[in-house]
Amino acid sequence: MSRMLLRHARLIDGSGAAPREAQAVLIEDGRIAAVAADAELAGVEAATAIDLAGRTLLPGFIDCHAHLGAYDYELEARIATPASLTVMRTLPQLRDTLEAGVTTVREAGGLDAGFRLAQEQGLIDSPRLLVSIVILAQTGGIWDIACASGAKLDLAGAMGQVVRYCGGVEAMRQIARELLAAGADLLNIHTTSSLHKHPERLPHAMFTPAEIAAVVEEAHNAGKRVMAHVDGGPGVANAIRAGVDSVDHPYHLSDADIELLLQHRTWLVPTLSCNYGIVRIAERDPHAGIHESSLRAARQLIAIHTEGFTRAVKAGVRFAMGSDSFGRFQGDNLFELQLMVDAGCTPMQAIVAATGDAARCCGLERETGTIAPGKRADLVCVDGDPLADIRILQDRRRLSLVMQDGRCAVDRLRAGPDDGTCAAR
Numbered sequence: 001m002s003r004m005l006l007r008h009a010r011l012i013d014g015s016g017a018a019p020r021e022a023q024a025v026l027i028e029d030g031r032i033a034a035v036a037a038d039a040e041l042a043g044v045e046a047a048t049a050i051d052l053a054g055r056t057l058l059p060g061f062i063d064c065h066a067h068l069g070a071y072d073y074e075l076e077a078r079i080a081t082p083a084s085l086t087v088m089r090t091l092p093q094l095r096d097t098l099e100a101g102v103t104t105v106r107e108a109g110g111l112d113a114g115f116r117l118a119q120e121q122g123l124i125d126s127p128r129l130l131v132s133i134v135i136l137a138q139t140g141g142i143w144d145i146a147c148a149s150g151a152k153l154d155l156a157g158a159m160g161q162v163v164r165y166c167g168g169v170e171a172m173r174q175i176a177r178e179l180l181a182a183g184a185d186l187l188n189i190h191t192t193s194s195l196h197k198h199p200e201r202l203p204h205a206m207f208t209p210a211e212i213a214a215v216v217e218e219a220h221n222a223g224k225r226v227m228a229h230v231d232g233g234p235g236v237a238n239a240i241r242a243g244v245d246s247v248d249h250p251y252h253l254s255d256a257d258i259e260l261l262l263q264h265r266t267w268l269v270p271t272l273s274c275n276y277g278i279v280r281i282a283e284r285d286p287h288a289g290i291h292e293s294s295l296r297a298a299r300q301l302i303a304i305h306t307e308g309f310t311r312a313v314k315a316g317v318r319f320a321m322g323s324d325s326f327g328r329f330q331g332d333n334l335f336e337l338q339l340m341v342d343a344g345c346t347p348m349q350a351i352v353a354a355t356g357d358a359a360r361c362c363g364l365e366r367e368t369g370t371i372a373p374g375k376r377a378d379l380v381c382v383d384g385d386p387l388a389d390i391r392i393l394q395d396r397r398r399l400s401l402v403m404q405d406g407r408c409a410v411d412r413l414r415a416g417p418d419d420g421t422c423a424a425r
């Protein structure tokens with residue numbers, strides 16, 4: 001049995017409880033065996049003991065909405081990219097996300113079950129993955145390029161099946177079953193039109209309530225969840241009423257939508273970073289392929305998006321962290337916590353949204369999300385106090401440790417051996 005003892009930590013356990021000083025965490029075979037005051041675990045023998053004095057220990061972060069396989073924005077580049085190249089470009093993005101402190105990701109379309117298996121089998125450095133495989137979208141929905149000439153570009157195929165266009169209750173039921181059989185951990189359905197095409201008007205609904213309900217029924221029958229990719233408008237209410245488990249990035253959120261979220265106890269995953277991501281990428285690289293109209297829409301949507309989230313939090317809607325990270329924005333996931341605080345959350349609320357509540361949103365609360373006995377040893381140690389300044393979580397130099405299943409993905413306290421185990425101290 002391998003045993004590791006983390007000592008002298010300031011502990012934020014992810015449950016929302018107040019931080020506790022001088023705490024020790026005992027890890028056995030990749031799981032948390034005990035959490036107690038230092039004095040209580042002082043006599044425990046462990047192969048590795050790590051002194052975390054002056055640092056804060058938190059659960060590994062969970063990103064409930066990211067697009068880790070997305071890379072290019074230019075249509076031509078997407079079409080020309082072989083699937084193997086997409087895979088190879090995705091691997092460093094996965095590692096980068098893990099090294100940023102994100103130990104679990106709920107993937108919102110683009111990665112298949114092979115990525116999850118590769119992480120589970122230790123073949124790649126990656127957050128633990130829940131994959132939706134594709135986004136279910138209606139014809140004319142997200143990324144569907146229909147030309148006035150009648151010509152149609154099957155961008156879904158070009159992007160390695162990021163999107164599956166579909167419609168009709170029975171056809172969608174069948175597709176949902178196929179995806180679940182192919183190893184989808186959840187299903188992802190896009191129930192509104194995209195605002196990036198027409199930011200000046202409210203998105204219209206995509207799919208009928210019956211179509212959404214069929215997908216939800218199939219997922220729930222299989223014990224899986226459904227996330228709804230929404231931009232706003234009547235498709236938000238359709239999704240909530242049909243029983244989806246989370247509503248992700250509604251830029252427009254009406255008071256009636258908020259009332260429905262409360263009634264159905266549906267999770268809200270705001271992904272406030274989404275539009276900032278588009279602006280940041282375009283500013284960093286003018287040749288990144290972000291269309292001028294998308295950039296304009298993103299700038300326009302930031303204020304509307306934030307205002308809706310603030311209203312939902314005040315009303316008591318339960319929410320979880322998602323970054324909507326995509327392409328060259330990977331690894332900046334924890335910027336979302338800063339945006340949540342800027343939108344009116346306390347730093348503790350933002351941390352819980354990205355740990356304990358994120359685990360609940362994903363259905364992983366028995367495995368991860370809090371620092372408690374029995375949970376996987378997914379831990380992040382930061383030099384300083386994130387409750388005093390939430391931005392320190394984005395500073396890689398201050399992330400002393402990132403641990404996943406008890407294995408160090410990052411160890412800045414002392415360089416460990418290359419096999420990822422922490423050096424004995």
Ligand SMILES: [Zn+2]
Nearest residue numbers: 067108229324
């Ligand atoms: Zn998304």
